[in-house]
Amino acid sequence: MATIARCLRVVRPTAYSAVLRNSASRTIGARPFSMTATNAVRKYTKEHEWIDLSGDMKTGVLGISEYAAKQLGDIVYVELPEEGKEVQAGDAIGAVESVKSAADINAPISCKITQINLVLEEKPGTINQVAEDDSHGGGWIAKVQITEEGLKDFEQLLDAKAYEEYTAEEGEH
Amino acid sequence: MKSEPMALLCHLGALTRHLTPNITRSRLHSVSSPVPIQVRPYTQNLGRPVQIYRSRSTDPYLNLSIEHHLLQRSHPESTVLFLYTNRPSVVIGRNQNPWLEVNLRALRQGLPQSAAAAPTLVRRRSGGGTVFHDAGNANWSIICPPPAFDRDKHAEMVVRALRGLAGAAARGGKVRVNKRHDIVMDLDVEVGGVETFKVSGSAYKLTRTRSLHHGTCLLSSENLGRVGGLLRSPAEGFIKARGVESVRSPIRNVGLGGDEFADAVVGEFRKMYGDADGREVVVGEEEALANEEVVKGLRELTSPDWIFGQTPLFTFSTHPTEDDPRERPGITHRLPEEFRAQFTVRHGEIQAADLAGLEYHYSVDDASQDVVLSNALVEQRLYYIEDWRSALRQASPVPVDVEGVGEWLNYMF
Numbered sequence: 001m002a003t004i005a006r007c008l009r010v011v012r013p014t015a016y017s018a019v020l021r022n023s024a025s026r027t028i029g030a031r032p033f034s035m036t037a038t039n040a041v042r043k044y045t046k047e048h049e050w051i052d053l054s055g056d057m058k059t060g061v062l063g064i065s066e067y068a069a070k071q072l073g074d075i076v077y078v079e080l081p082e083e084g085k086e087v088q089a090g091d092a093i094g095a096v097e098s099v100k101s102a103a104d105i106n107a108p109i110s111c112k113i114t115q116i117n118l119v120l121e122e123k124p125g126t127i128n129q130v131a132e133d134d135s136h137g138g139g140w141i142a143k144v145q146i147t148e149e150g151l152k153d154f155e156q157l158l159d160a161k162a163y164e165e166y167t168a169e170e171g172e173h
Numbered sequence: 174m175k176s177e178p179m180a181l182l183c184h185l186g187a188l189t190r191h192l193t194p195n196i197t198r199s200r201l202h203s204v205s206s207p208v209p210i211q212v213r214p215y216t217q218n219l220g221r222p223v224q225i226y227r228s229r230s231t232d233p234y235l236n237l238s239i240e241h242h243l244l245q246r247s248h249p250e251s252t253v254l255f256l257y258t259n260r261p262s263v264v265i266g267r268n269q270n271p272w273l274e275v276n277l278r279a280l281r282q283g284l285p286q287s288a289a290a291a292p293t294l295v296r297r298r299s300g301g302g303t304v305f306h307d308a309g310n311a312n313w314s315i316i317c318p319p320p321a322f323d324r325d326k327h328a329e330m331v332v333r334a335l336r337g338l339a340g341a342a343a344r345g346g347k348v349r350v351n352k353r354h355d356i357v358m359d360l361d362v363e364v365g366g367v368e369t370f371k372v373s374g375s376a377y378k379l380t381r382t383r384s385l386h387h388g389t390c391l392l393s394s395e396n397l398g399r400v401g402g403l404l405r406s407p408a409e410g411f412i413k414a415r416g417v418e419s420v421r422s423p424i425r426n427v428g429l430g431g432d433e434f435a436d437a438v439v440g441e442f443r444k445m446y447g448d449a450d451g452r453e454v455v456v457g458e459e460e461a462l463a464n465e466e467v468v469k470g471l472r473e474l475t476s477p478d479w480i481f482g483q484t485p486l487f488t489f490s491t492h493p494t495e496d497d498p499r500e501r502p503g504i505t506h507r508l509p510e511e512f513r514a515q516f517t518v519r520h521g522e523i524q525a526a527d528l529a530g531l532e533y534h535y536s537v538d539d540a541s542q543d544v545v546l547s548n549a550l551v552e553q554r555l556y557y558i559e560d561w562r563s564a565l566r567q568a569s570p571v572p573v574d575v576e577g578v579g580e581w582l583n584y585m586f
Contacts (some may be wrong), residue, residue, distance in 0.1 A: 002319070002379030013573050047381055077485060079270040090381060095267075097417060099324065100301035100354065101377035102267045121415060121486055 001048040001064045002103040042132075043157035046166065049108040052134055053146065053154055060150075061134040062108055063141045064096070067167045069131040072098040078120040078127065081105075081142050086112045089153040094141065096127065109153035111144035186315045194560075217465065220248045223448035225439055230458045233264065233295045233306060238470035239461050240314050240387070241298060246466070249382050254318040254442045256435050259306040260293040261396065262405060266301040268377060270414040272555075272586055275405050284399045292403065296480045299387060300375035302419030303404060309394030309426065311434050314387035315442075318415045322384035324354045328375055328444060331390065332356055334437035339428055347370065356390070358425055370425035377428035392429045407490065408585045410502035416485030428482070448575050460548045481556035482521040489585070490515040506581040509574070518555055525551040531565075534572040555586060 005096035040052045052061045053114065079102075081093040092104040093113065117140050119126055127139040134140040146154075156164060218224055223249060236257040245329035247253045250478050261284065265274055271294065283291040292305070306312065315327045328350045335356070347359045356373035366418045375388040391397070404419075406412075439453065461467050473479050488496055491504075491514050511530030516523055526547040528564045532541055562579030566572075 001383070002381055079268065092380070097266075097268050097300040099377075100266075100299070100375060101324075101379055102298065102300040103379040104381060106381050124415075 001045075001068045001105055027112060039115055039160075043108075043159055044105070044163035044166075045108045045157055047106055048167075049106060050132055051108040051154070051157070053151075058146055059114070060109075060111065060144045060146050061140050061142070062111075062144060063134070063139055064105060064127065064131055065163070065167075066131040069128050069139070072096060072101075072103065073097055073163060074122045075127050078141070080116040080118075080120060080125045081113045083113055083116055089150075096124070106143065108157060109146065109150040111146050111150045112158075113142050114145050115143040214460055214463075216246070216520045218454050219243075219246050220251075221451070222248070222251050223446045223451055224253040225253055225442065225451060225453045226253070226255045226450070226456050227435065227453060228255070228456045228461075230456075230461065231258055231260040231308070232292055232458070233259040233262040234471055235458060235467075236312070236462060237295070237297055237474055238467045239456055240349050240385070241470045242461075242464065242467045243314075244378065244380065244383055247316055247383070250570045251316075252318075252321070252446050254439065255313075255314040255316070256438065257312045257314075258308060258431060259293075259312065260309070261289065261305070261307040262295050263292050263303065263305055263364055263400075264295045265303045265416055266419075267296065267298055267378075267483070268300060268416040268485055268488055269296070269303060269419070269482060270412065270416055271296070272416050272484070272489075273412045273487070274404065274419055277365045277405055277586070278351055278407075278584060279403050284396060285402065286399065287396075294480060295474070296483060296516065297376070298474075299376035299378040299385065299466050300417065301374065302333075302417065302441050304374055304389055305394075305395050305396065305400045305404070306389065307394050308431075308583055309392050309396070311392055311431055312387060313390065314385065316383055319379070319382070319384050322379070322386075324375070324377065324386070325350050326575050327386050328354055328356055328373070328388060330441045331373065331388065331438060334434070334441045335390075335427060335429075337440075338433060338437055354418070355422070356388070357422075358427065360425070368423075371422035372425060372427050389519055390434060391424060391426045392431060392434055393426050394398060397426065410499070411491065411585065412487055412489050413497035414485060414487035477556050478521070482554070484521050486516070486517070486519045488515070488517050504581065507577045508581060509577065512578060514578075516550075516555075521556050522552060522554050524552075531569075531578060532574040533569070534574070535565050537571065542569065542571055542573075546573070558586070561586070 017028045040054050042050055044050050044065060048065045050063055051064050054060060060113040075096050075098045079095040087092070087093055089107055089111050091107045093107050094105045095102050096105060119137065120139070120141065126137070129139065131139040152155040215226065226243065228239060230236055236259060240255055243253055243255055262274055263280060265271055271277065275294065280294060281291050283289065296329055313331060322479040332348050332350055349359070351357045354375045355371050357369050358372050359367045359369050362368050373388050373390045375386060378385040443451070488494070490497060492501060493499060493510070494515065504508035509530050509532050513529045515527040528547045529543045531543060531546065533539060546565065546568045550564070553564070560579070562575040565575045565579050
């Protein structure tokens with residue numbers, strides 16, 4: 001996710017950060033309707049993408065974080081990734097547009113795109129509502145198949161707690 | 174190297190009527206200017222912390238490709254200013270719909286009251302809406318690291334440049350950045366009160382490592398009164414598009430020359446980034462075209478698959494639908510009474526087509542003929558259809574009246 005998170009002029013979501021710090025559950029964005037296997041693990045990139053790794057470690061679901069969605073503003077269009085595409089960590093796989101800005105979405109890990117969330121084609125604002133929801137009506141962007149290399153990439157990412165700390169720090173600049 | 178893009182563009186000209194047919198890679202004119210002659214290519218400048226470039230080219234595709242190359246290759250910590258002016262062009266945003274935003278037929282015919290070549294149709298890589306560029310409009314572009322990104326910061330910089338110049342002050346206009354990150358000019362009007370005009374629009378492109386903000390500035394365009402017709406599509410009432418629609422504003426020139434504006438912007442940029450002694454680099458066409466990455470970007474920007482195929486999903490229908498219940502505009506063309514058409518187009522490709530009420534020369538089963546014809550249109554690229562009359566003729570299993578319907582669809586698309 002092309003970061004504008006450190007943009008100085010954006011209205012600082014201090015209430016939001018406060019909610020995160022006080023939240024009993026450390027995972028950002030409770031997922032009551034999640035269809036992911038219960039032992040899926042979620043991690044984040046410093047560029048504000050998230051990825052859920054399934055229990056069998058072969059597949060995943062990705063999107064951009066609630067934090068990023070808030071910073072971006074109203075998302076008016078999502079350029080979805082190409083199904084079947086194989087990508088490396090950091091490759092641009094799509095883009096979102098908000099406030100005249102075309103912001104790249106980057107692959108959090110090396111993977112192959114197997115499915116894209118067509119709900120976003122009709123309702124790009126779904127990301128603003130439920131950015132981290134990986135269930136049917138949620139703001140997830142793509143489902144992926146994970147390679148060996150992808151698993152290694154995954155280890156380098158931030159877990160929910162580390163991501164929360166990272167964004168809180170950014171918010172203070 | 175020089176002939177390759179030319180050959181490419183001639184080939185593309187055959188595919189689409191909408192590109193200016195006579196794009197020329199003009200030889201570099203020798204310009205008498207105070208800028209010292211450079212012996213190093215501009216790319217050797219990419220590692221410097223503060224960089225200033227001006228383009229000699231007026232080719233919008235090339236200028237955007239140079240800009241993109243600067244975005245991708247300038248040092249990640251650097252701050253870059255790039256200034257350029259384009260020949261007459263209609264520039265749509267990354268996620269816009271050319272059939273909705275532009276009157277493509279009028280565009281091909283050229284600007285009214287003008288003998289000049291038809292404006293060029295361009296899709297840029299940044300977001301936002303549709304704008305018109307010409308020699309009286311200046312383009313400025315700033316590339317910086319993401320932590321330094323701010324949507325208004327550099328628009329404010331351009332405002333400072335404008336405020337310092339005679340033209341804007343003389344007209345009594347006050348320039349400022351508005352909530353939409355545009356630069357506007359407030360003019361006192363005779364009857365008392367203030368009228369606000371847009372003089373500059375902004376758009377942004379954000380990558381993982383760099384942020385780009387570019388904008389226009391209306392200096393002295395002769396075409397303000399002429400472009401309205403180009404930017405109103407006859408298909409507007411029939412198309413429901415995902416993606417981004419333009420927001421129209423009344424526009425005005427600030428009344429300045431290109432050089433004085435550019436010099437003032439460079440001056441403010443230097444004040445901000447402390448590069449008072451740094452050189453300005455002039456980028457020539459030949460030099461840019463000698464760069465593989467610039468040419469790669471140029472190929473992408475000039476391809477019909479980008480210009481037209483990058484269009485988000487849209488539907489077109491002659492009659493109200495559940496998806497788009499608006500009342501339709503009246504149709505002045507003569508069409509068969511029962512005629513209805515509905516298309517779903519994604520990435521410029523017809524995904525679904527449903528035509529009915531066409532008049533066949535001999536009737537077997539009109540309804541099923543309609544179905545066959547409709548199916549034959551599916552998977553065709555809308556932007557490859559040069560003439561709907563022949564497209565319909567070819568799609569129909571049985572000879573069909575194509576004149577009325579074909580002509581109207583040509584007008585729409």
